[in-house]
Amino acid sequence: MKLVQGFIMKVTRLLTAIGIMVSSSAVAEPYAEWGVFADGTPLSEIDTSMKMPSASDVPIPLAPGGVFVVNGGGGINCTIEIRSKYSVEEVCAFYQSKLESTEYQSVKDMEARVQPSCAIYQHGDVDKGAGIWVYENKDPMLVINGSTLIYVNYRPPVGKSCYE
DSSP: OHHHHHHHHHHHHHHHHHHHHHHHHHSOOBSSEEOBOTTSOBHHHHOTTOOOOBGGGOOSOOOTTOEEEEEEEETTEEEEEEEESSOHHHHHHHHHHHTBTTTEEEOHHHHTTSSSEEEEEETTOTTTSOEEEEEEOOOTTTGGGOSEEEEEEEOOOTTOOTTO
16 A cells, blocks of 8 residues: 555656646746836836747847837737847947848848948848847937837747737
């Protein structure tokens, strides 16, 4: 009888451990921390329907010091806005070191619109590829999160919409 009880206890512990591992891996890690509104209110409380994508859904690395402020887009292209207290030049240098390659290329006509700025997209195509556009924006409602604005554009994983 003790042998059976010992076996049942071991099986119970094993099943509990498996359940914990499965449930913890099912929780997606968010892409960034939430930013705050000018008065310090967390942006997640301003519009509770706004969703942040998971880190695994966005193929673009998060900028240094980046916080999530808004999502937009939909359909086949997703856009999120990130703010950083790092300078435009520092954030651009980060993305140039992480993204510029044969796959990601600068988009000079976008960069010419606002200075200083950088725009780096897959295949240099802002309409079809993932990428970023970085420039300074001192919106008084969001500047508390930093004056460097980063637009992150990407396509959601197959079978998902932008903000599931």
